Amino acid sequence: MNLDEFVKEVLTEIISGIRAAQEVEGGAFIVPSGDGGHEYAKHPRVSSSARIKSTIVDFDIALTVEDSSKSAGGGGLKVFGIGANVQGELSSKDTTVSRIQFAVPILLPESQRKWHEEVKGKDE
Numbered sequence: 001m002n003l004d005e006f007v008k009e010v011l012t013e014i015i016s017g018i019r020a021a022q023e024v025e026g027g028a029f030i031v032p033s034g035d036g037g038h039e040y041a042k043h044p045r046v047s048s049s050a051r052i053k054s055t056i057v058d059f060d061i062a063l064t065v066e067d068s069s070k071s072a073g074g075g076g077l078k079v080f081g082i083g084a085n086v087q088g089e090l091s092s093k094d095t096t097v098s099r100i101q102f103a104v105p106i107l108l109p110e111s112q113r114k115w116h117e118e119v120k121g122k123d124e
Helices: 003-023 115-123
Strands: 046-048 053-070 076-079 091-107
Touching: 003 053, 003 091
Parallel strands: none
Antiparallel strands: 046 053, 053 076, 053 091
């Protein structure tokens, strides 16, 4: 998988998971709207104001680069995922693993559930 595809998939799945969790009734209110500036527990990776909640997604990725020379000729530099298929060819490999680290800030999607009405309805 290419790095851009991986980052896109991870961020998309995070937001999709948050939205799915927001729809579950009877549980916690995930990133509620209209919380009146409630002061959430302090966390170094989360920021909250009256209307906006955000976090930072950290990536720590190992890239494996393989320089392969086969007895049948060829070779070259390639970036690959897990697994290799040599099929009986004689080969020698030099592998380099590099790490890249970066962070992506995201604004969390607010829940559309009316938490204050749900809580009030339970009290009555």
